[in-house]
Amino acid sequence: xxDVVIAGIGQTEVGEHWDIGLRDLAYAAIHxxxxxxxxxxxxxxxxxxxxxxxxxxxxxxxxxxxxxAGLTGIEAVTVEAAGASGGAALRQGxxxxxxxxxxxxxxxxxxxxxxxxxxxxxxALATTSDSDxxxxxxxxxxxxxxxxxxxYMHEYAVPANGFANFALTAHANGVANKNAMFRKAIKxxxxxxxxxxxxxxxxFDIAPNADGAAALVLTRRELVPxxxxxxxxxxxxxxxxxxxxxxHDRKDILYFDTAQISAGKAMKxxxxxxxxxxxxxxxxxxxxxAALQLEAVGFAxxxxxxxxxxxxxxxxxxxxxxxTMGGMKARGFPGGASGVYQAVEAVTQLRGRAEANQxxxxxxALIQSLGGPASTAVSHILQRLD
Amino acid sequence: xxDVVIAGIGQTEVGEHWDIGLRDLAYAAIHxxxxxxxxxxxxxxxxxxxxxxxxxxxxxxxxxxxxxAGLTGIEAVTVEAAGASGGAALRQGxxxxxxxxxxxxxxxxxxxxxxxxxxxxxxALATTSDSDxxxxxxxxxxxxxxxxxxxYMHEYAVPANGFANFALTAHANGVANKNAMFRKAIKxxxxxxxxxxxxxxxxFDIAPNADGAAALVLTRRELVPxxxxxxxxxxxxxxxxxxxxxxHDRKDILYFDTAQISAGKAMKxxxxxxxxxxxxxxxxxxxxxAALQLEAVGFAxxxxxxxxxxxxxxxxxxxxxxxTMGGMKARGFPGGASGVYQAVEAVTQLRGRAEANQxxxxxxALIQSLGGPASTAVSHILQRLD
Numbered sequence: 001x002x003d004v005v006i007a008g009i010g011q012t013e014v015g016e017h018w019d020i021g022l023r024d025l026a027y028a029a030i031h032x033x034x035x036x037x038x039x040x041x042x043x044x045x046x047x048x049x050x051x052x053x054x055x056x057x058x059x060x061x062x063x064x065x066x067x068x069a070g071l072t073g074i075e076a077v078t079v080e081a082a083g084a085s086g087g088a089a090l091r092q093g094x095x096x097x098x099x100x101x102x103x104x105x106x107x108x109x110x111x112x113x114x115x116x117x118x119x120x121x122x123x124a125l126a127t128t129s130d131s132d133x134x135x136x137x138x139x140x141x142x143x144x145x146x147x148x149x150x151x152y153m154h155e156y157a158v159p160a161n162g163f164a165n166f167a168l169t170a171h172a173n174g175v176a177n178k179n180a181m182f183r184k185a186i187k188x189x190x191x192x193x194x195x196x197x198x199x200x201x202x203x204f205d206i207a208p209n210a211d212g213a214a215a216l217v218l219t220r221r222e223l224v225p226x227x228x229x230x231x232x233x234x235x236x237x238x239x240x241x242x243x244x245x246x247x248h249d250r251k252d253i254l255y256f257d258t259a260q261i262s263a264g265k266a267m268k269x270x271x272x273x274x275x276x277x278x279x280x281x282x283x284x285x286x287x288x289x290a291a292l293q294l295e296a297v298g299f300a301x302x303x304x305x306x307x308x309x310x311x312x313x314x315x316x317x318x319x320x321x322x323x324t325m326g327g328m329k330a331r332g333f334p335g336g337a338s339g340v341y342q343a344v345e346a347v348t349q350l351r352g353r354a355e356a357n358q359x360x361x362x363x364x365a366l367i368q369s370l371g372g373p374a375s376t377a378v379s380h381i382l383q384r385l386d
Numbered sequence: 387x388x389d390v391v392i393a394g395i396g397q398t399e400v401g402e403h404w405d406i407g408l409r410d411l412a413y414a415a416i417h418x419x420x421x422x423x424x425x426x427x428x429x430x431x432x433x434x435x436x437x438x439x440x441x442x443x444x445x446x447x448x449x450x451x452x453x454x455a456g457l458t459g460i461e462a463v464t465v466e467a468a469g470a471s472g473g474a475a476l477r478q479g480x481x482x483x484x485x486x487x488x489x490x491x492x493x494x495x496x497x498x499x500x501x502x503x504x505x506x507x508x509x510a511l512a513t514t515s516d517s518d519x520x521x522x523x524x525x526x527x528x529x530x531x532x533x534x535x536x537x538y539m540h541e542y543a544v545p546a547n548g549f550a551n552f553a554l555t556a557h558a559n560g561v562a563n564k565n566a567m568f569r570k571a572i573k574x575x576x577x578x579x580x581x582x583x584x585x586x587x588x589x590f591d592i593a594p595n596a597d598g599a600a601a602l603v604l605t606r607r608e609l610v611p612x613x614x615x616x617x618x619x620x621x622x623x624x625x626x627x628x629x630x631x632x633x634h635d636r637k638d639i640l641y642f643d644t645a646q647i648s649a650g651k652a653m654k655x656x657x658x659x660x661x662x663x664x665x666x667x668x669x670x671x672x673x674x675x676a677a678l679q680l681e682a683v684g685f686a687x688x689x690x691x692x693x694x695x696x697x698x699x700x701x702x703x704x705x706x707x708x709x710t711m712g713g714m715k716a717r718g719f720p721g722g723a724s725g726v727y728q729a730v731e732a733v734t735q736l737r738g739r740a741e742a743n744q745x746x747x748x749x750x751a752l753i754q755s756l757g758g759p760a761s762t763a764v765s766h767i768l769q770r771l772d
Binding site for chain 1: 407439443444446447459461467488514518624627628757
């Protein structure tokens with residue numbers, strides 16, 4: 001099979017865009033991605049979105065955004081898998097190109113939390129957990145993550161500030177990312193004195209809900225315009241996996257099976273081993289998720305994922321840089337757009353254009369997008385083509 | 387490329403399933419489809435759903451349903467394109483198989499309207515139209531269809547009961563379909579005396595919102611078990627297209643561009659001309675949609691689609707049988723499941739197992755799933771392999 005490549009990227013700043021509508025956000029990212037792709041004309045649009053039917057009372061985003069972006073007529077669809085919607089949209093676009101039925105695919109992840117405020121957001125977020133058995137009891141994604149983190153800290157005797165470096169690393173990396181929501185480094189004391197949200201999760205263990213859109217243009221390698229100037233990035237591996245929504249249905253709540261399965265398949269397809277992965281964009285909606293992903297993918301043994309943060313391995317100059325542009329914690333968490341932001345940021349790194357955030361010699365990246373507590377995981381291996 | 391075939395079908399009765407949950411409905415259809423597929427093991431699940439995040443407060447259906455169906459671990463995603471969600475899920479499954487990355491894909495369309503009652507349903511349905519410019523003014527899909535029909539009747543001087551035969555044909559075909567919501571034939575007087583809902587749409591111009599689930603198993607031809615007993619059905623053509631959500635953004639509201647584009651592409655791919663299509667499963671959520679699809683696909687010239695109904699061409703023994711198992715009008719309209727029901731019914735016909743409803747010698751079918759007033763259209767050509 002021919003290589004599927006990412007030939008264009010675009011993104012908006014992540015933040016609270018009270019004055020910009022959902023379709024405008026999507027358009028901004030698409031505009032930049034199509035411009036970056038130097039004239040490639042998309043035939044299909046895959047929209048990654050998590051909550052617009054609730055937060056913005058707007059479903060049917062595929063046709064809406066295709067039209068608004070001046071692409072009326074192309075096929076267009078929304079792909080939803082909770083927080084993994086962005087990764088899942090990328091995967092559908094990948095399959096479309098790989099099928100040979102579509103030559104150029106446009107992926108846009110878009111989310112707008114500020115169309116709703118206060119408890120309406122929690123209520124909407126709760127639709128991504130098991131409505132009949134979890135949400136109905138009042139659980140929210142945040143309180144669910146707190147249960148996971150509490151159990152983890154108990155099982156593995158993690159000290160009180162053991163997770164601090166996930167937030168510190170993310171914020172350090174956010175400083176130089178002009179699209180990040182938070183561009184201020186934090187100190188260990190900032191973390192240790194932070195307001196508790198749902199014990200033991202404090203404010204800095206939780207990525208901020210935010211508005212944003214990111215876009216990608218996918219095509220087959222041979223269709224890339226001959227005047228193309230950027231290093232090409234190939235999708236070398238793509239895989240997804242699902243698990244129970246409800247935590248109580250799992251044998252082991254402290255192991256993210258889907259993170260393991262999807263990363264393993266993507267790496268196998270790419271012919272890549274762990275040591276060859278130069279950086280990892282994990283789904284740090286909560287710091288406990290990041291720790292559990294590091295373990296499931298195999299970067300740490302069970303119970304030791306948090307040590308990779310504590311020991312500095314995930315920092316920009318560490319053994320395994322993570323959240324290299326600020327991650328969800330500092331770049332912000334625009335729901336179903338997040339997985340597309342991961343890809344845009346990884347491509348920026350692989351092109352060698354991450355400026356102050358550049359990971360030296362980055363050639364291979366793993367990005368992983370989660371829905372709920374890894375009820376869905378979508379993994380991609382991206383590689384620079386020389 | 388190898389042939390993509392439909393190797394398993396399943397469906398629930400369509401109706402008001404107050405006592406059965408969303409996941410149970412999906413499971414019932416999946417169970418039957420997997421049984422029909424004789425042991426094929428799916429690696430991917432594509433869920434077609436339109437309104438569960440609003441009507442059932444449940445998003446993230448991919449992982450939820452995969453787990454509930456005993457398929458924990460497979461990749462799973464929700465595909466949404468309003469009323470075309472079922473057709474769009476089929477298309478994504480088709481692309482996945484065509485890519486060679488997935489060997490066996492499971493498609494399930496599921497919708498549960500009865501989780502909500504009264505105006506909550508209209509409010510949810512309105513999220514599929516343009517929220518910022520249409521829904522905000524109070525328009526609903528039904529009132530929008532009424533505007534279309536009124537204009538059509540005016541432009542083409544259609545007499546008062548000119549659309550009656552769409553309903554009469556659907557109800558006649560629903561009688562022998564044990565999964566249909568309405569199994570009673572109606573008389574011309576029933577139509578002409580029916581309650582007006584939104585002038586000129588009467589109760590019989592509108593398909594009933596309903597609960598239901600339908601499922602398909604897709605694979606490559608060579609992977610079909612050797613003990614396979616049913617005639618195989620091939621997906622010979624697959625295509626989709628998008629248009630504006632809002633009617634006021636169209637040049638001509640009385641022509642369904644997407645229906646034309648997607649049917650044309652699917653027929654071109656299949657190498658099929660109009661005369662070779664033995665029956666047409668249109669998206670008769672409203673009788674005016676059916677008329678406009680007949681015109682856009684090319685079965686009638688502009689302004690004459692209603693005549694195919696009035697003249698009896700769409701009846702079971704007519705020139706172009708439509709809604710052969712009752713269509714949305716009599717089988718019922720389970721939102722995002724509808725496009726999958728169309729495929730299940732077409733396969734039943736092509737296998738020669740439609741019993742009293744059998745279209746003699748049926749070999750080639752066109753099915754077309756719409757989102758909104760053809761803001762999305764997804765078309766598939768299905769063919770019996772001899």
